[in-house]
Amino acid sequence: MFHRITCLSVIGLTLSACSGDLSTLDPAGPYAGAIANLWWIMLIGSGLILGLVLALLGLVFFKPGFGRSLSPKGWMIAGGLFLPVPVLVALMAYGMAQGEYLIGAWQNEPVVARVEAHGAMWHWGFRYPDLGDNVATDGTLHIPAGGVVEVRVTSADVVHSFWIPRLAGKIDAVPGHETVVRIKADVPGRYGGICAEYCGTGHAGMRFTVEAHPPETYRQRLTALAAGVSAP
Template sequence: MSTLDPAGPAAHTIAQVWNVMAWGALAILIFMLILATLACCRRPAAQERPPLRLFLIGGGLVVPGVVLIALLVFGLRAGDARSPIPGGEDVYRVQVRAHQWWWEVAHPDAPGGPRYAINQIHVPAGVPVHISVTAADVIHGFWIPRLSGKIDAIPGRTNTIKVQADEPGVYDGVCAEFCGLHHTSMGMQLIAHSPTELPDALRGLSDTQVRP
């Protein structure tokens, strides 16, 4: 469930943001260590004055401004990667309703009519998926780390996130918002199938709503 092992476009973008932040922080740390070493080793003349204006403007405004703008650009790109596709005609749809402490899943696009499952989401691999998330009781957090970012499941409101698995496989997810006593046991699985295998997997699900 590592965000640093991405398996979809949105997760790849999030991992890039993390890498930029990590390597950027390392570069700043090394630069500051070099400055500290030079300051410790150098003996300025008695009449020499440090360039305070350079330190204040360069170190206090220019450098932080450049860093924050760069992070903003990468962050906006990461947000766009998980945003639903306008119109959504060419996406697969899944509806998820969070409960204490399980996930109710509906597949309205299943062949032969809607299919229902608990804690399991079946999707086609290599295809954008819109997952609409809401909650029946308290606020939960829907998160499949290897595929996309987090989104809140809020009672009375539906939020939609775009998810895509590049390859068939099983991708674990969790509730990322503390929601009660058994929060840590509120896991889920997204199973990505090849286009030929997905219909059979969906037909094996219930055609009526289910409860644990």
């Protein structure tokens, strides 16, 4: 009974890790969805390979003489070349295609908003050049839902990493250099963001919030923030 309870607890914890504000397996947009799909494909592929290896191992143990028709050199070539090479090439090709998609190389969807994200020990600040030089927020990134947002990331001191797990992949914030990532939230809501690169004693608290607003209220919300007006 104890072992059964322990097993169920482990399964429950594992499944709970697949959801939540910082889960890469609970995507809320197409870019994060591409990363989640890649993860699942790699998991399924590695599981199939593991199953095949275990099946061959079982046949060796429980069926004496299995495989003797093939020479040791033949097994090495078949198992070490013919099996892994096509799998690795397929995974690499799919991963590279997803990477190109994440940087916007293979899509024609227009960018609806541009944001500048500035990391510094140990907080994030955001500016909205499309709305004017005086529109800025600290600790909260505001975006319109349903559209592609281009985020230009910089750092004031050391290397940080800008990451919104449910909306996109991570990208480094490098001092003196600007990097670009695209994000998209399918629906309005709040999403968590973190620094994914260790940057000192305050690294664990270097988090921020993403608020995805309906497109029709996005500019109004930021204009109100710039004017110091509280949200209704």
